[in-house]
Amino acid sequence: WVLGHARGPRPRVCFVPTASGDAPAYGAAFRAAFAGLDCEPSVLSLFERTLDAEGLPARLLAQEVLYVGGGNTANLLAVWRVHGVDRLI
Numbered sequence: 001w002v003l004g005h006a007r008g009p010r011p012r013v014c015f016v017p018t019a020s021g022d023a024p025a026y027g028a029a030f031r032a033a034f035a036g037l038d039c040e041p042s043v044l045s046l047f048e049r050t051l052d053a054e055g056l057p058a059r060l061l062a063q064e065v066l067y068v069g070g071g072n073t074a075n076l077l078a079v080w081r082v083h084g085v086d087r088l089i
Helices: 024-034 055-061 073-083
Strands: 012-016 040-043 065-068
Touching (some): 024 040
Parallel strands (some): 012 040, 012 065
16 A cells, blocks of 8 residues: 555655654564565664764665654654754654
8 A cells, every 4th residue: 555655666664663762573574575566665763873973864865765663652742853863854
């Protein structure tokens, strides 16, 4: 269903598991679910802080789909505000 609403033949789909504290199993389940589909799946971990201030906007804005995982919404919003994700999307 998600890919049916994306533009392009092979959309970039980024899973953002911030609300779960970037639980590794959650990201792994996403990768497994999307691995066989006609898309480019990735996982954005904000707790590991692997992207710098310039890399994060470029990474987010390059996606056709942002798939935001469930969990603690208050924590998600706090972390997004620290990294500026709330302003980017």
